Amino acid sequence: MAIKKFKITSLILxxxxxxxxxxxxxxxxxxxxxxxxxxxxxxxxxxxxxxxxGIDPHQADEYTKYMYSPYPLFRSGVxxxxxxxxxxxxxxxLTPREKNGKTYVLFKENGRVSYIVPVYKExxxxxxxxxxxxxxPKPTGLQRVHKKVMDFIGTKWGHKNQRTPIPQAYIEFSxxxxxxxxxxxxxxxxxxxLFKKS
Numbered sequence: 024m025a026i027k028k029f030k031i032t033s034l035i036l037x038x039x040x041x042x043x044x045x046x047x048x049x050x051x052x053x054x055x056x057x058x059x060x061x062x063x064x065x066x067x068x069x070x071x072x073x074x075x076x077g078i079d080p081h082q083a084d085e086y087t088k089y090m091y092s093p094y095p096l097f098r099s100g101v102x103x104x105x106x107x108x109x110x111x112x113x114x115x116x117l118t119p120r121e122k123n124g125k126t127y128v129l130f131k132e133n134g135r136v137s138y139i140v141p142v143y144k145e146x147x148x149x150x151x152x153x154x155x156x157x158x159x160p161k162p163t164g165l166q167r168v169h170k171k172v173m174d175f176i177g178t179k180w181g182h183k184n185q186r187t188p189i190p191q192a193y194i195e196f197s198x199x200x201x202x203x204x205x206x207x208x209x210x211x212x213x214x215x216x217l218f219k220k221s
Contacts, residue, residue: 060202063143064217069106070127070139077135079118088187094118094131095192095209103203103218110138110218117194117207119214128207128214144215148208153191 074080085093094116103110116131119142126145130138162170190210197204203218 060199060204060217064202064219067106067141067143067217069108070141072122073139074129074136077137079120079129079131079136081120082118082134089189091189092116093189095194095207097130097194099196101203102221104221105138105140105218108138108140109221110140117192117209119207119209119212126214128216140216140218142214143217146213146215148211148213152208153193156193157191 097115097117099110099112099115102112110130113132115137118129118131120127120129126142127139128142129136130140191208192210193208195206195208199217201220203220205216205218207214207216
């Protein structure tokens with residue numbers, strides 16, 4: 024009986040120790056990340072330029088190059104704050120752009136640039152990423168014929184009608200303590216953005 028009580032007590036102590044260690048490590052990781060985010064956010068600078076009338080000069084070229092809008096649609100359910108700019112909750116088309124050796128993401132509404140946010144990090148997207156996120160079921164015979172016909176019309180039928188498929192895109196948006204961390208996957212690159220919570 025005494026051995027049984029000793030085993031139960033030992034097991035309870037072991038579980039308590041495991042939980043206390045895991046919470047210590049979790050708190051330490053959270054503090055590291057939040058300190059890192061504080062440093063990243065403080066080094067980011069607001070943009071010192073605007074687009075005239077909110078028109079992205081490359082947009083017209085892209086709408087003639089691609090079959091349809093190449094920009095991913097992002098729906099924000101919360102207000103996003105970057106320095107002195109407040110991006111209200113809503114729907115935005117996101118467009119990565121390079122200017123003066125720096126990369127920015129344009130937040131567009133109704134085809135106009137409403138907000139410009141600098142990227143704090145760029146990276147390459149793994150080749151298998153989109154396949155894992157968007158698995159493709161095996162197409163039926165009719166779907167294969169339809170795709171071949173549309174590919175022929177969209178890419179082969181005359182030089183003026185040539186179209187290329189739009190870049191694949193994906194958005195990750197996560198809670199990072201007092202910040203919102205966002206990753207925009209666009210084509211073969213991914214762009215990291217950071218916002219303060221309101």
